[in-house]
Amino acid sequence: MNRLAEHPLQILDAKDLTAFMDALAAGFDLQVPLVAGDATRFGPYRKDAPCDFSQTPPAHPAKTLLLPNPEVLFRYTKDAGGRITLSEDPLDADLRVALGVRACDVRAFEALDAVFLRRGRVDTAYQARRDSLCILGMGCVAPSPLCFCDRMGSHPFDTHGMDALIIPLTGGWVLEALTERGRKVLETAASLLRAASAEEKRQVAALRTKGRERKSGAPVDFEVLAGTVAASYKDPFWETLATRCLGCGICTFVCPVCSCFTLEDTGKTLSGGRQRAWDSCMFPAFTREASGHNPREGMDRRLKQRFFHKFSYSIENGEPPGCVGCGRCVEKCPAAIDIREIVDFFSAEAPDV
Amino acid sequence: MPQPYNTYLRETLQTLLREKELERWLAFEESSLPLKPRPVFPETSEACDTVVFNGFCVQNLATYLSRYKGRRIGVLVKGCDRRAIAVLVEEKQLAREDLFLLGVPCPGMLNRTQLLTEFPGLDADQIAEEGGHLSLKISGETRTLQREDYLLPACRVCHHRTPEDVDALLDPPPLDAPETEESFATIVSSVGEMPQNDRAALFASEFSRCILCYACRNVCPLCYCDTCFTDSLTPAWMTASPEPGNIFFYHVNRMMHMAGRCVACGSCEWACPEHIQLHLLFGKITADVRDLFAYEAGIDKDAPQPLSHFSEDDPDEQIG
Amino acid sequence: MSDFGKLDQNMPNPWQPKIVAFLCRWCSYAGADLAGVSRLSYPPTTRVILVPCSSRISSYHIIKALMAGADGVLVSGCHPGDCHYLTGNLLARRKFILLKRLLSYMGVAEQRVQFAWVSASEGEEFAALIKEITEKVKAVGPFRGFLRKDGEADAATL
Numbered sequence: 001m002n003r004l005a006e007h008p009l010q011i012l013d014a015k016d017l018t019a020f021m022d023a024l025a026a027g028f029d030l031q032v033p034l035v036a037g038d039a040t041r042f043g044p045y046r047k048d049a050p051c052d053f054s055q056t057p058p059a060h061p062a063k064t065l066l067l068p069n070p071e072v073l074f075r076y077t078k079d080a081g082g083r084i085t086l087s088e089d090p091l092d093a094d095l096r097v098a099l100g101v102r103a104c105d106v107r108a109f110e111a112l113d114a115v116f117l118r119r120g121r122v123d124t125a126y127q128a129r130r131d132s133l134c135i136l137g138m139g140c141v142a143p144s145p146l147c148f149c150d151r152m153g154s155h156p157f158d159t160h161g162m163d164a165l166i167i168p169l170t171g172g173w174v175l176e177a178l179t180e181r182g183r184k185v186l187e188t189a190a191s192l193l194r195a196a197s198a199e200e201k202r203q204v205a206a207l208r209t210k211g212r213e214r215k216s217g218a219p220v221d222f223e224v225l226a227g228t229v230a231a232s233y234k235d236p237f238w239e240t241l242a243t244r245c246l247g248c249g250i251c252t253f254v255c256p257v258c259s260c261f262t263l264e265d266t267g268k269t270l271s272g273g274r275q276r277a278w279d280s281c282m283f284p285a286f287t288r289e290a291s292g293h294n295p296r297e298g299m300d301r302r303l304k305q306r307f308f309h310k311f312s313y314s315i316e317n318g319e320p321p322g323c324v325g326c327g328r329c330v331e332k333c334p335a336a337i338d339i340r341e342i343v344d345f346f347s348a349e350a351p352d353v
Numbered sequence: 354m355p356q357p358y359n360t361y362l363r364e365t366l367q368t369l370l371r372e373k374e375l376e377r378w379l380a381f382e383e384s385s386l387p388l389k390p391r392p393v394f395p396e397t398s399e400a401c402d403t404v405v406f407n408g409f410c411v412q413n414l415a416t417y418l419s420r421y422k423g424r425r426i427g428v429l430v431k432g433c434d435r436r437a438i439a440v441l442v443e444e445k446q447l448a449r450e451d452l453f454l455l456g457v458p459c460p461g462m463l464n465r466t467q468l469l470t471e472f473p474g475l476d477a478d479q480i481a482e483e484g485g486h487l488s489l490k491i492s493g494e495t496r497t498l499q500r501e502d503y504l505l506p507a508c509r510v511c512h513h514r515t516p517e518d519v520d521a522l523l524d525p526p527p528l529d530a531p532e533t534e535e536s537f538a539t540i541v542s543s544v545g546e547m548p549q550n551d552r553a554a555l556f557a558s559e560f561s562r563c564i565l566c567y568a569c570r571n572v573c574p575l576c577y578c579d580t581c582f583t584d585s586l587t588p589a590w591m592t593a594s595p596e597p598g599n600i601f602f603y604h605v606n607r608m609m610h611m612a613g614r615c616v617a618c619g620s621c622e623w624a625c626p627e628h629i630q631l632h633l634l635f636g637k638i639t640a641d642v643r644d645l646f647a648y649e650a651g652i653d654k655d656a657p658q659p660l661s662h663f664s665e666d667d668p669d670e671q672i673g
Numbered sequence: 674m675s676d677f678g679k680l681d682q683n684m685p686n687p688w689q690p691k692i693v694a695f696l697c698r699w700c701s702y703a704g705a706d707l708a709g710v711s712r713l714s715y716p717p718t719t720r721v722i723l724v725p726c727s728s729r730i731s732s733y734h735i736i737k738a739l740m741a742g743a744d745g746v747l748v749s750g751c752h753p754g755d756c757h758y759l760t761g762n763l764l765a766r767r768k769f770i771l772l773k774r775l776l777s778y779m780g781v782a783e784q785r786v787q788f789a790w791v792s793a794s795e796g797e798e799f800a801a802l803i804k805e806i807t808e809k810v811k812a813v814g815p816f817r818g819f820l821r822k823d824g825e826a827d828a829a830t831l
Contacts, residue, residue: 037562037628038466070594145474146386243394243420248568250626264592268741277594283567285584334412334572334624336384336391545778550824553780557820582733590733598740601819602733605775609732612771634775641774646767660771663763665753670770672747672787672806 004183007195009204013172016192021045021099023189028097028134031065033058042098053100053168056140057147057326061256062105065098066112066129067278070264073125075273091128097185100138100166103158104149104326108256110161114319115259134181137162141207146327148216148340154324157211167204174204220343226315228346229308237345242300244335249280251329251337252306257322260286281305307342358527359405365455365523366401366427373453373520375427379417381410387476388465392417404429406527408463408482411505413437413620415574418447426452431459433507433618435516436651437574440614443654446577456519458526461500461508462619463487466628468503485530500530506632507619510535513652537617537636538644544633555633562627563600565593569621569631570607575614582606604634612638613659616651690744690810694719694803695730697762700751700792707796715800716807719747726750727788728761732772735786740819745785745810749802752790762790782825784809785816 004010012020024030025045032051033040039059040052074088109130116126140147140156149155159165163182167174174196177183186193196204232238252258262279266272279286282302288294296302310322323339330338366378377396382403384391390410394417395401406429414428415437428434435454441447460482468475472491481488487503489496501509512532516522544552567583570576582590583603590606591599615635622631642648645668646659656662696702702723708715720743724730727750735746748769750762769788777783787806791799813825 038470039562039627070596243417244392246416246568246571246624248571248624249564249566250568253564253566254626262593264594266592275594277592279593280566283584285580288584330386332626334568336386336389338385341385541778549777549780549782552778553820553824554822556779557822557824560820561822590737597818597820601779602736602740605736605772605779606732608775609768609772612768634779637775637778638771641771645770660764660767663760663767665763667763667766668770669753669766670773670788672789672802672809 004177004186004190004193008176009196009201010175010186010193011172011196011200012175012189012193015172017173018047020189020192021051022047023192024097024099024185027188028095028185031096031098033100042101045099053138056142056144057102057104057328058100059254059328061108061254061326061328062098062101063108063112063256063259065096065101065133066109066116066126067259067261070275070277071125073263073274073276075271076267077271078269089125091125092132093128094132095134095181095185096129096132097134097136099136101135101162102138102140102326103154103156103160103162104147104324105256106135106137106161107149107152107154107158107320107324108326111257111314111320111322111324112259114314118319134163134185135161136164136166136175136182136185138166138168139207139211141168141211143214143216144327144331146330147325148327149325150214151217151220151343152321152323152325153219153222155212156214157208167207169200169203169207174200217340217344218347220321220347222311222315222321225343225346226312229312230316232346233304238300238304241337241342242298242303245282245299245303245337246335247282247284247299247302248334249282250332250334251339252280252282253278254328254332256324256326256328257310262286281309307339311343311346362406362429362457362523363401363404365521366395366404366429367398369427369453369455369521370395370398370401373427374425375453376421376425378404378427378429379414380404380429381406381412383477388463388468388480406457407477408460408500408528409465409477411462411465411620411623412572413574413616413618415441416572416620418452418574419577422447423451428452428454430454430456430516430519431462432511432513432516433459433616433651434574435519436513436616437618439518439651439654440575440616441577443658444614454516454519454521456516456522458515458523459508459511460526460528460530461504461511461514461532462623463500463503464505482528484528501533504533505619505623506540506630506636507617507622509533510537510540510636511617512536513649537632537640540632541637541640544637557597559629559633560597560600560604562629563595563604564627565595565600565603566626568624568626572620572624573611574618574620575611575616576607608634608638611635613642613646613648614650615639688815689716690718690807690815691742692719692745692747692803692806692810693738693743694721694747694749695724695727695734696721696791697727697729697750697757698723698725699757700755700790701727701749701799703793704749704791704795704799707793708799709796711796713796713800715803718807718810719803726756726758726761726765728758728765728768730765731768735772736819739781739785739816742816744814744816745787745806747787747789747802747806749789749791752792755792780825781819782813784813 030045031042032045034043035050035052040055041060078084116123143156163179164177260279261276287296314322377394381390382393388409442449479490487498591602648659730748738746756762
């Protein structure tokens with residue numbers, strides 16, 4: 001059983017991929033990028049549900065694994081005698097294995113951790129989900145032309161936070177366990193794996209070098225960016241951007257870092273519950289107060305909130321930046337608002353104080 | 354679109370900006386993404402220099418007009434933009450005399466997703482739009498495609514491409530692309546003829562992808578309510594979770610609000626990040642309104658909107 | 674949506690549909706009243722909601738009723754031409770026909786959403802209408818929610 005320790009790089013032949021996933025699914029709750037329309041979204045592996053590992057990154061962020069939408073916080077029932085019983089769903093305890101998570105999404109988990117674990121209060125359901133998640137990450141051999149993780153302090157083969165790394169080659173996958181947990185999970189499918197040949201090792205090394213050297217633009221200096229963004233409150237840049245913004249929630253929903261939510265009560269007479277659903281700072285109702293007053297009535301104010309939160313407040317508070325460079329919002333925004341242009345604009349501009 | 358056409362377009366915008374004393378234009382420029390021009394709002398002659406028009410200028414520009422109420426604005430309008438403005442004027446959301454409408458005879462807009470799926474990495478420079486076909490230059494070779502095979506669903510069935518009642522019309526048109534014979538009625542009846550369970554499964558599958566981001570609502574030129582029913586708290590009709598009940602409630606009620614008003618521009622389907630086939634819904638309501646009340650939004654300007662009006666001879670489908 | 678679907682059809686208390694009936698106060702509600710004072714018998718399947726006019730009802734109310742667990746919805750107002758507000762039911766009629774077609778097109782069994790005109794003097798007709806709509810909704814079974822991948826029509830076999 002020490003094969004994985006002796007030979008860190010293991011090969012899974014393409015023909016064995018289904019058997020590999022079957023083997024993992026037999027032991028764990030296996031989550032894979034499932035095909036939905038022309039997008040992929042993480043969901044439980046099923047033999048009859050097609051999955052696709054070719055989208056770099058998958059169209060929907062892996063935050064769905066940690067922040068289900070909606071997420072039930074508690075339920076209640078009322079019996080004939082009028083007695084009310086409250087209950088919470090059991091916390092995740094069994095190991096869940098996420099296959100094919102990209103480096104950007106794993107980086108984003110750290111930003112989510114800052115919100116849900118480290119602001120003086122621990123979200124127990126989040127923590128349980130986070131702790132039980134074994135990440136078999138995947139390197140991006142062909143990163144999308146829209147993603148820019150290399151500018152945000154990462155790169156397509158970043159293994160930070162992963163339990164194992166998968167590198168797709170033409171004939172199959174190269175698997176490398178990075179943690180004890182990752183090794184244990186891979187060992188359940190050990191019979192399908194073989195040690196990498198010298199040629200395969202050479203290919204992997206070449207891909208890694210290429211990935212590390214990816215340069216989609218100048219690396220972002222977050223301290224500088226935080227300063228210029230913070231000083232830009234009255235910059236007409238925001239108003240110009242707001243003329244085009246439609247105010248939909250696409251960018252926040254496809255963002256792996258955005259985590260704002262709303263609470264909703266879904267009660268009927270005899271049963272119901274309270275649940276957490278994703279919300280978006282792009283919606284006017286996000287900050288509308290009971291009086292009807294809305295401190296962020298204008299589109300420019302809502303846009304500012306989004307980008308100030310990502311690039312200024314997070315840095316000021318010592319939390320990870322709110323953007324990991326996955327490029328999803330760039331791809332999906334109907335008004336072609338490009339976060340890279342915002343980063344460039346404020347990285348180039350000297351603080352005008 | 355050939356470059357000389359964009360030059361001609363820019364010069365026209367520059368002249369009209371000055372002569373008609375417009376505050377600004379609403380038009381398109383290229384964005385950082387291939388085949389996805391974005392709206393631009395040039396206020397000066399120089400700022401008009403980035404304006405383009407091509408088969409990917411899908412978005413209905415009338416959506417932005419509510420932000421410029423009462424101001425002297427010029428708009429580059431396709432047939433559907435013009436129809437949306439007609440409905441907005443009829444609903445007293447805009448004053449026609451504030452606007453200067455420069456019509457562009459629309460060749461029908463192209464399906465970016467379809468092209469990028471078939472030809473990954475395709476760039477604007479590689480596509481030449483020529484009459485009824487597209488020439489693609491891919492790694493040294495030229496591929497010729499029929500334009501009508503790559504039209505967006507709403508554009509395939511559009512028979513009002515050239516805007517009417519405009520202040521000026523671009524002449525010559527950018528392209529002379531033929532219309533198809535199809536209509537929403539044909540698409541919708543092919544769905545309507547499916548067994549009930551298959552229809553239910555089709556819509557379940559399409560809408561299971563909906564994330565309630567409301568891009569379809571926000572991009573719509575005719576969804577201008579200050580507070581949408583989705584945000585109403587008293588009563589709270591629905592909640593924010595993308596659950597089937599909420600998704601169904603949202604889309605059906607939005608369609609009911611669009612009945613007799615939807616100009617079938619297809620912006621909602623184009624903006625949808627999940628590529629949900631929304632034309633199956635707005636096509637249905639458009640076809641039904643036409644079938645039942647002989648009305649086309651933004652075209653039949655003299656007739657009252659069908660849902661604010663009635664006839665004693667209206668069809669009646671009461672039980673029995 | 675409804676827990677009633679789980680009950681066995683052969684049990685002594687078989688499943689009965691829940692039907693929300695929006696009745697206009699001038700005609701249909703009075704018709705229901707007349708059915709009651711005439712001691713006519715009809716299935717106890719409806720939950721009546723009194724509304725000022727059939728045109729008060731929009732697609733919101735109808736879909737929300739189904740979302741909240743109804744198996745069927747009836748909207749009833751004055752006969753065309755008899756509206757207390759002169760034209761309310763005529764405006765409502767246009768809205769309803771579009772909604773009915775749209776729901777059916779999207780795969781919701783067409784029996785679930787019904788419109789009918791009942792006057793204040795039509796007590797017997799009202800009782801007959803409730804019998805008829807109850808049978809129609811029974812035939813398609815409990816409503817299990819919108820946008821189900823397994824469709825709608827097979828609900829009858831539950």
